[in-house]
């Protein structure tokens with residue numbers, strides 16, 4: 442039984458709580474949040490439930506208090522981004538495995554310190570890049586790897602929303618805490634693109650600015666050489682009535698695959714479009730399943746390494762120059 446603590450009980454803390462509690466091999470024994478009235482549960486993606494079941498779960502006001510009082514095996518770090526590094530290093534030093542929300546940290550140097558701390562501790566450090574585990578995206582990864590439809594000629598990813606408004610103290614709006622729109626949102630697609638195609642030779646980005654002058658809408662084009670066009674768009678500038686939408690359009694030699702409001706569809710050169718078979722569940726469930734398996738025993742194939750999460754921070758910071 443993996444004894445779990447959760448740091449930060451806002452939107453993502455609630456998501457982690459529900460998904461840990463759905464597992465039979467784990468028990469959430471404690472959570473902590475600086476805000477005694479925690480429990481914001483609205484975010485971009487519907488995550489299957491609003492309520493927090495804290496029956497039998499000890500509640501603390503700080504990570505230090507929780508770590509001092511509880512015997513844990515692992516923690517989820519779902520704190521605002523500027524706190525990821527300190528909480529991760531503190532937990533690793535306490536001998537715990539760490540599942541830390543994305544983005545890994547605000548700078549490459551902070552990521553390096555987290556990686557070094559995991560090596561010293563000899564514990565698992567996973568950054569929760571949920572899109573690598575999202576069924577439609579995991580399907581795309583297999584389609585690219587297997588070359589079932591031939592090589593990719595063009596791939597375009599998008600992630601569109603209004604600026605997050607669910608955080609009580611608006612930390613998302615403060616780039617010193619969130620890293621801004623690109624590090625919060627665009628990183629999902631840049632991370633997934635690197636998972637598919639490796640590091641691009643170069644990246645070029647254009648922005649539209651929010652009222653505070655920070656990048657609010659970004660279009661990035663990655664250089665993968667002649668014959669493959671790879672682009673991604675992310676926005677915090679959509680009106681709230683638009684909601685949140687993520688998707689992709691990938692043109693292979695022998696088909697196109699599109700994720701949009703109609704779900705995931707494959708468009709073959711001949712015949713009708715069809716919805717391909719993919720995993721059930723959502724990326725949050727599947728990333729916790731992967732982490733729990735690595736905590737429990739020898740690791741299988743890597744889906745996300747701390748070094749790759751660091752590379753995604755590095756590439757995303759490039760888009761803000």
Ligand SMILES: NC(=O)c1ccc[n+]([C@@H]2O[C@H](COP(=O)([O-])OP(=O)(O)OC[C@H]3O[C@@H](n4cnc5c(N)ncnc54)[C@H](O)[C@@H]3O)[C@@H](O)[C@H]2O)c1
Pocket residue numbers: 448449450451452453454473474475476479480481484502503504519520521522524542543544569571607608609625
């Ligand atoms: N993977 C995803 O799809 C996804 C989606 C949204 C957010 N995130 C990431 O998850 C992290 C958390 O985002 P969120 O949307 O849950 O934010 P949030 O504001 O809803 O939650 C953060 C929580 O941390 C608490 N907190 C702040 N400082 C604290 C401290 N010092 N000690 C203890 N608790 C403290 C706050 O009171 C709040 O309840 C961020 O890094 C964000 O980028 C990931």
